[in-house]
Amino acid sequence: MPLEPLLWLIPLPPLVAFFVILLFTRSHRRLSHTLAIGLLAVSWLLAMIVFAGAVRTGGLAEHPIQSSIPWFPTGSTVFSIGTLIDPLGAVTLFFVAWTLLAIFVYSVGYHNFGQPRGEHDTPGLPPHGARSMDASGHGHSVPSVEPLYSRFFAFISLFAFGMLLLVVSDNLLTLFVGWEIMGLCSYLLIGFWYGKDSAKRAAVKAFLTTRVGDVFMLLGLATLYAQTGTLSYRTLFSHEVLARLVETPSYIPGLSMAALAGLLLFMGTVGKSAQWPLHVWLPDAMEGPTPVSALIHAATMVSAGVYLIVRCFPLLTAGLVHGSSFTLSLIAFIGAFSAMFAATIALAQNDIKRVLAYSTISQLGYMVAAVGIGAYVAAAFHLLTHAFFKALLFLGSGSVIHGVEHGVFHTGDHQVDAQDMFNMGGLRRRMPITFATFLIGGLALSGFPLITAGFWSKDEILADAFGHGHLVVFITLALSALLTAFYTARQITLTFLGEPRSEAARHAHESVWTMTAPLVLLSVFAIAAGWVGIPEHFPGLGGVVPNWFHEFVGSTLGEAPEAVAFSAVPLLTSIGVALTGLGLGWLVYRRVPAGAPDPLARALGPVHTLLKNKYYFDELYDVILVRPLRWFGETFVYQWMDRGLIDGILHGIGRLAGALGSFFRRAIDLPIINGFGDLVGESTKRAGRSLRVLQTGRVQQYLLIGLVNVVVVGALLFYLSALRP
Amino acid sequence: MVPLSWYLIVAAALFCLGLYGVLARRNSVAILMGIELMLNAVNLNLVAFWRYLEPARMSGQVFAVMVFAVAAAEAAVGLALIISLYRLKRTVVADEADLLRG
Numbered sequence: 001m002p003l004e005p006l007l008w009l010i011p012l013p014p015l016v017a018f019f020v021i022l023l024f025t026r027s028h029r030r031l032s033h034t035l036a037i038g039l040l041a042v043s044w045l046l047a048m049i050v051f052a053g054a055v056r057t058g059g060l061a062e063h064p065i066q067s068s069i070p071w072f073p074t075g076s077t078v079f080s081i082g083t084l085i086d087p088l089g090a091v092t093l094f095f096v097a098w099t100l101l102a103i104f105v106y107s108v109g110y111h112n113f114g115q116p117r118g119e120h121d122t123p124g125l126p127p128h129g130a131r132s133m134d135a136s137g138h139g140h141s142v143p144s145v146e147p148l149y150s151r152f153f154a155f156i157s158l159f160a161f162g163m164l165l166l167v168v169s170d171n172l173l174t175l176f177v178g179w180e181i182m183g184l185c186s187y188l189l190i191g192f193w194y195g196k197d198s199a200k201r202a203a204v205k206a207f208l209t210t211r212v213g214d215v216f217m218l219l220g221l222a223t224l225y226a227q228t229g230t231l232s233y234r235t236l237f238s239h240e241v242l243a244r245l246v247e248t249p250s251y252i253p254g255l256s257m258a259a260l261a262g263l264l265l266f267m268g269t270v271g272k273s274a275q276w277p278l279h280v281w282l283p284d285a286m287e288g289p290t291p292v293s294a295l296i297h298a299a300t301m302v303s304a305g306v307y308l309i310v311r312c313f314p315l316l317t318a319g320l321v322h323g324s325s326f327t328l329s330l331i332a333f334i335g336a337f338s339a340m341f342a343a344t345i346a347l348a349q350n351d352i353k354r355v356l357a358y359s360t361i362s363q364l365g366y367m368v369a370a371v372g373i374g375a376y377v378a379a380a381f382h383l384l385t386h387a388f389f390k391a392l393l394f395l396g397s398g399s400v401i402h403g404v405e406h407g408v409f410h411t412g413d414h415q416v417d418a419q420d421m422f423n424m425g426g427l428r429r430r431m432p433i434t435f436a437t438f439l440i441g442g443l444a445l446s447g448f449p450l451i452t453a454g455f456w457s458k459d460e461i462l463a464d465a466f467g468h469g470h471l472v473v474f475i476t477l478a479l480s481a482l483l484t485a486f487y488t489a490r491q492i493t494l495t496f497l498g499e500p501r502s503e504a505a506r507h508a509h510e511s512v513w514t515m516t517a518p519l520v521l522l523s524v525f526a527i528a529a530g531w532v533g534i535p536e537h538f539p540g541l542g543g544v545v546p547n548w549f550h551e552f553v554g555s556t557l558g559e560a561p562e563a564v565a566f567s568a569v570p571l572l573t574s575i576g577v578a579l580t581g582l583g584l585g586w587l588v589y590r591r592v593p594a595g596a597p598d599p600l601a602r603a604l605g606p607v608h609t610l611l612k613n614k615y616y617f618d619e620l621y622d623v624i625l626v627r628p629l630r631w632f633g634e635t636f637v638y639q640w641m642d643r644g645l646i647d648g649i650l651h652g653i654g655r656l657a658g659a660l661g662s663f664f665r666r667a668i669d670l671p672i673i674n675g676f677g678d679l680v681g682e683s684t685k686r687a688g689r690s691l692r693v694l695q696t697g698r699v700q701q702y703l704l705i706g707l708v709n710v711v712v713v714g715a716l717l718f719y720l721s722a723l724r725p
Numbered sequence: 726m727v728p729l730s731w732y733l734i735v736a737a738a739l740f741c742l743g744l745y746g747v748l749a750r751r752n753s754v755a756i757l758m759g760i761e762l763m764l765n766a767v768n769l770n771l772v773a774f775w776r777y778l779e780p781a782r783m784s785g786q787v788f789a790v791m792v793f794a795v796a797a798a799e800a801a802v803g804l805a806l807i808i809s810l811y812r813l814k815r816t817v818v819a820d821e822a823d824l825l826r827g
Binding site for chain 1: 744747748749756819820822823824825826
């Protein structure tokens, strides 16, 4: 079967689901989620067929699965859009399809499908729970179904469309379309509980912050299109086009067009993948429902930023001088800095989801740094494994929150924050499946040696950094790996180990199968996804399973990059930091009694406060950006410019015209025009009045007057004629 | 032969008589009669001038005949108006018919 037509079809079923749910089946919950999941499963099936076909195709990099159609004529050329699956696209398609499917199924349980409606639930707020009677007549407080259940599935279907479109597209423009659709869905879903003020603010914040990056990215696309007349990867990243771009100087002295476009595109990545300094939106995005956090803000959308720079790697490396450039150095710096920076913040967060959010920023920083040091295969590998284990962790945290919320309903103490890890503890006994899967995800995140996927991908990045001599990046990443292991151990210990620190945690219970099944599925991937990329020279295991990933994805650029020579230093480092971090975290947090402060707070002192407040970045942005912009918008533009200047000018014109009009009326219209008219009328009247006496109506008087006239005129004529000679 | 001026003097006297009648008489019928006198005075002039100045041309007589005809018509119309006035106001005094007074 030819795969090209299938490729076109992959993104479409979720779009159909979106429209059908929104237009027709909104009020019908079961039908809505059946449609969403069913149509997504069609996409998933198509994606798997394409993936299997792609893997079997020899020389996929040179002859990718692709087809294109003309979209619109632009002057003398035609803009074509099309679909393309090369090795990188195939791998991305694989993890996107799987995580989408898992999270769709999970959402059914997460939104309490099958539970009664709560009496006090309103759309736009999380459900408050409902009372239900059991057979013996006892009233129970149980979770209630989400009021906007169908809308959620409509939105995530639209999101799935956007993500799949991004993956299958063969040019930067349709990629950007998918990118923006996801941005919109991210906004809609963060603000899904729009009744909460914090969610509303977070949605706007996320939308506006990513918009900053997107505008630069669009400029990058415009630059590329203006220079080359195409946005298709195959043409754009061909040697001739790249060589031309490198030779063309840009508007900024010292930067070639290629470097400028690369920088602008990278700005898009910074926004979308929440890298410093545009990282502030991602932690706040945790206001959305947990499946959204897992789907959009961990596995797929934020990965799209990394996907973009991996995709544009030829552009970034074009015209390298001595294997390094300003763009790449900047990318490596931003990535490594974000990785370190976010990992430190994660140490001091108590909200289970916020820890994961900062961890996501940190891990994305890893990938960005990997691209920056030229290890794009390692970046793609970490992208793949991270998507699985981070989605797993988020879904696990959602399950935990759900379980603790159940305890909250049971105890009736609604003051307990179901997301605060210091209210948890001992959940391993109450929620065994969630515990086991979360443990796998956590170990993968911290790079637990040999058995987890995270170890292999993280190790590859570290090995590349070391092998290519980027020692600063290597040390930064190794340190953040240590911190990652530490906060992961902290999270697992506080949540699952020890004794329950609240009544709610004591009465938590395991989630329904629709939530646990995706956890199990993802935990399989969180382990097995690493096996495809075991380096060949790895002692003992190397070569048992061929390093398929490296060959497959590495061939995307035509020439597979050489695998770095094996070195024990990065390997020992990564094993060492993972185990040390995990061990330390467990030691510090294994006995935290209820109500006790964070042991780290005492040890770190003011530094801990700094970390807890996220280095005051929100406050900093508030002072240097948000308030000046508010002032600019409300006071300067609205009050001064709009109300004062523009309205003033308009009112001035109006008043001037009014004054001029009344002046004309008083000075010209009334005295001259009206006066003339009145004068004619009045004088005619006056003349008539004075001549009236002549009109006696008596014929004989008229005759007499006539006679007198004749006599006078006759005499006059006579006299005059007599004067004449 | 009687000189032309005698005719003219008679005609002028007759005209003045008629004019006086028109202006001074109160009775409408008398006013009408005054008008007839004035017309005939003119006729006298016309015929006299014809006879003395241009006897070869007939225009003077023709004028006179036409004045007769017009005078007859005028008398008919004038009397009809007077009857109508009498029917309306029960009077034939010209001064009392002042409906057109301004």
